Amino acid sequence: MTPDEFRAAGSELIEWIAQYMETVEDHRIVPDVKPGEIIAGLPATAPEAPEPFSSIVGDLNDIIMPGVTHWQSPGWFAYFPANTSGPGILGDLVSSGLGQQGMLWATSPAATELEMVVVDWLVDLLGLPPAWRTTGPGGGVIQMSASDATHTALVVARHAKRAGIPSGDMVAYTSSQAHSSIEKGANVAGYGHVRLIAVDDDYAMSPAGLESALVADRAAGLTPAFVGSAVGTTGTTAVDPVRRIGEIARREGIWHHVDAAYAGTAMICEEFRHHQDGLEIVDSYTFNPHKWMFTNFDCNVFYVADREPLIDAMSITPPYLRNRASDSGDVIDYRDWHVPLGRRFRALKLWFVLRSYGAEGIRHHVREHVRLARLLESRVGADDRLEMVAPTPFALVSFRHRSGNDATLALAEAINRSGHSYVTPSQIDDVSFIRVSIGQTSTAERHVEQLWDLIATEARS
Amino acid sequence: MTPDEFRAAGSELIEWIAQYMETVEDHRIVPDVKPGEIIAGLPATAPEAPEPFSSIVGDLNDIIMPGVTHWQSPGWFAYFPANTSGPGILGDLVSSGLGQQGMLWATSPAATELEMVVVDWLVDLLGLPPAWRTTGPGGGVIQMSASDATHTALVVARHAKRAGIPSGDMVAYTSSQAHSSIEKGANVAGYGHVRLIAVDDDYAMSPAGLESALVADRAAGLTPAFVGSAVGTTGTTAVDPVRRIGEIARREGIWHHVDAAYAGTAMICEEFRHHQDGLEIVDSYTFNPHKWMFTNFDCNVFYVADREPLIDAMSITPPYLRNRASDSGDVIDYRDWHVPLGRRFRALKLWFVLRSYGAEGIRHHVREHVRLARLLESRVGADDRLEMVAPTPFALVSFRHRSGNDATLALAEAINRSGHSYVTPSQIDDVSFIRVSIGQTSTAERHVEQLWDLIATEARS
Numbered sequence A, B: 001m002t003p004d005e006f007r008a009a010g011s012e013l014i015e016w017i018a019q020y021m022e023t024v025e026d027h028r029i030v031p032d033v034k035p036g037e038i039i040a041g042l043p044a045t046a047p048e049a050p051e052p053f054s055s056i057v058g059d060l061n062d063i064i065m066p067g068v069t070h071w072q073s074p075g076w077f078a079y080f081p082a083n084t085s086g087p088g089i090l091g092d093l094v095s096s097g098l099g100q101q102g103m104l105w106a107t108s109p110a111a112t113e114l115e116m117v118v119v120d121w122l123v124d125l126l127g128l129p130p131a132w133r134t135t136g137p138g139g140g141v142i143q144m145s146a147s148d149a150t151h152t153a154l155v156v157a158r159h160a161k162r163a164g165i166p167s168g169d170m171v172a173y174t175s176s177q178a179h180s181s182i183e184k185g186a187n188v189a190g191y192g193h194v195r196l197i198a199v200d201d202d203y204a205m206s207p208a209g210l211e212s213a214l215v216a217d218r219a220a221g222l223t224p225a226f227v228g229s230a231v232g233t234t235g236t237t238a239v240d241p242v243r244r245i246g247e248i249a250r251r252e253g254i255w256h257h258v259d260a261a262y263a264g265t266a267m268i269c270e271e272f273r274h275h276q277d278g279l280e281i282v283d284s285y286t287f288n289p290h291k292w293m294f295t296n297f298d299c300n301v302f303y304v305a306d307r308e309p310l311i312d313a314m315s316i317t318p319p320y321l322r323n324r325a326s327d328s329g330d331v332i333d334y335r336d337w338h339v340p341l342g343r344r345f346r347a348l349k350l351w352f353v354l355r356s357y358g359a360e361g362i363r364h365h366v367r368e369h370v371r372l373a374r375l376l377e378s379r380v381g382a383d384d385r386l387e388m389v390a391p392t393p394f395a396l397v398s399f400r401h402r403s404g405n406d407a408t409l410a411l412a413e414a415i416n417r418s419g420h421s422y423v424t425p426s427q428i429d430d431v432s433f434i435r436v437s438i439g440q441t442s443t444a445e446r447h448v449e450q451l452w453d454l455i456a457t458e459a460r461s
Helices: A003-026 A053-067 A086-098 A109-125 A146-160 A180-188 A207-219 A242-252 A263-268 A270-276 A307-314 A324-328 A347-381 A405-417 A445-458 B003-026 B053-067 B086-098 B109-125 B146-160 B180-188 B207-219 B242-252 B263-268 B270-276 B307-314 B324-328 B347-381 B405-417 B445-458
Strands: A139-143 A170-175 A193-197 A223-230 A255-259 A284-287 A300-304 A386-388 A396-401 A424-428 A431-437 B139-143 B170-175 B193-197 B223-230 B255-259 B284-287 B300-304 B386-388 B396-401 B424-428 B431-437
Touching: A003 A053, A003 B003, A003 B086, A053 B086, A053 B109, A053 B347, A086 A347, A086 B003, A086 B053, A086 B086, A109 A139, A109 A300, A109 A347, A109 B053, A139 A146, A146 A170, A146 A180, A146 A223, A146 A255, A146 A284, A146 A300, A146 A307, A170 A180, A170 A207, A180 A193, A180 B307, A193 A207, A207 A223, A207 A242, A223 A242, A242 A255, A263 A270, A263 A284, A263 A347, A300 A307, A307 B180, A347 A386, A347 A396, A347 A445, A347 B053, A396 A405, A405 A424, A405 A431, A405 A445, B003 B053, B086 B347, B109 B139, B109 B300, B109 B347, B139 B146, B146 B170, B146 B180, B146 B223, B146 B255, B146 B284, B146 B300, B146 B307, B170 B180, B170 B207, B180 B193, B193 B207, B207 B223, B207 B242, B223 B242, B242 B255, B263 B270, B263 B284, B263 B347, B300 B307, B347 B386, B347 B396, B347 B445, B396 B405, B405 B424, B405 B431, B405 B445
Parallel strands: A170 A193, A170 A223, A223 A255, A255 A284, B170 B193, B170 B223, B223 B255, B255 B284
Antiparallel strands: A139 A300, A284 A300, A386 A396, A396 A431, A424 A431, B139 B300, B284 B300, B386 B396, B396 B431, B424 B431
């Protein structure tokens, strides 16, 4: 493809995306396809000869699009959002075009230093501990997903405890409401044991439960190594008592990691920061700009309070070969901050988003989503057929039908059958409920009203 | 950013990238910046108010671009390439615009099934074992990097051996010339021991050396669990004896992973496939379309001969909760094929590339790069001042100055000072040499001739 062919095809696809933005609301959110249907539309072997770009775009429209789930629809209330935005898409485009590989400072000074700048900006924007700036003992790094960040934290915690202790004797703790990535990451990192600590009535981890488990495991000769707490669980956005868990972790000498994958973005508004009280005594923290900060997937930020144990675990360069520039903090070689070696210039899209929206723009959207969530919560509260199952600290509304699980699941199915609104049915213990996550880039009041009309109609009494 | 603003900004950036393609050759490949210089040009805090797109593009040009290392220059002969191409960039653009999150088949049937299709296409294109198709017992998955793939293989191998054996007693084997990702992955996965097996005169792993190490480790009560061989090492593109290592691995019951990160692409040409003889008895394999297949970073493909142990290690869903569709192979939930949960629609860019180039287009470029490498090799061979240090099975030319290390390093520095050509000085044991990797998307004969003129001038006798 010559530069001129790229100009033509690129302009066509920019227009294609703009039209997608304008019409995404018209699509049924979940495609009506059966397993194998998209495969059946595609040839079994790659083409031998080059094909014209028009054929590719034709098949994109005719074969791929019918199998797309419309995460970008304003009626997307499922899971948590995975938002795109114009600036995010365009920052990613420039990253693709420049083709930087930022494994070392030297292989792309721009990619390395812009990443240092944006992760430092976020420390201020989100009210995180100043020691996490790259100018301090800590620092942040962009990874692909919160699962990667959590796995990294688990490996660092294991590595820091390693002297003579088999990883099979190590224990990781988190709440029964924690994201599955903690249990998976612990398995991948070789921990022998994962304890899912009981939660209170608001689904927040019980510090007393954690202490009991620690006592029992120490008595059994095991080695507690890691505790993961959540600021905003996946199930109900419950907030664990970060400070109390942090105090226990400090006393016990175990690594404390905080998963704020979804709710981290909300901290750009000061009124939510009481939920992250105690961060100055945690060891690592992660949140996903690709969820609620309008920066398209993949973009996760992982912070450590002290970068030395991270680099010790992730660098294969022995200390006597490290260069002075790296150790002084003048130069960061981000390959030593995570598992992969190669790395894309992901900071660009975050930079584009932060500048295009400005802090006030992001605050505006977050507050609007939270306002809409409280509006929906008030509607639920005023309807005798329905009841909330958890508080709404952010923009996730968790409710159920008072008639029980069958009625709740039937309601979720009715909503999802509508095509214009999509929610996630969920369950804690034996109680089914409906999660309505309000946070898609373009969700406005009319979309929440449309959802509520549907709920009010379909919730049989 | 409204759709119309996106149209305007998007068109501007498509033109910006087209111009970058047209002018990349005019840039000095390595930027003349000192640590901290880019940071110093940027504000210490994020903007409070939204900024116009023109300001962002202005700063991109004035602050970011002076710190960019031009991996996309046709004079890029360093490391291995990290190629972009028009179709790759545009496939990635569509992925950004659609914002799919393909963790499950259900969260994006299109992303899941197109991925199955392109990894199956590659099985045929590269002459890989048919059992690796997703219709067989194996299958492929797109990950971020070969480091991620290798780490995954190490975890699966450890998991398969786990019954009562501490990971600290497990041993991973690879050659002294293997990529650092094997040693790093083994550390991250908690292996207690990594053995770097000696190589022969062509830098290929010695099977006898591997057997001796296995005997010694078994005698010491350790558990061999993993061996990684390379088809194309990073140092000199040496090819390990895959079949012989595979036979040893089968006999010993250890996992055999093949790293063809760079050279895998060459297998699209039948004349190189003798280098991968024995793949039908390996357990896993990885190569990077983002190196030599014109698909921009990040795009790694990881194959397993049998997907069951992979899913056993990576799924946190216990067997009794698996759904029949997943186990039958009708539906793949790719979250269970790697560490992360969320995943981008990376198959799109690979699909765009394979269709735009066609198999014959990729073959043409690979063969041209290999031809140019052999041309350069012949020039080196005819110059009394220089000598080759390793064979040239693919498109990496490894040579040195006969006067010794100082003269070799001085020559490398002279090349890199030119600004128009960039090579990697390297070292094996005590011998310094120069790696010339020919494979950038737009590298043509004139660029290699320009490099050779520089070498001939600067190689002081």
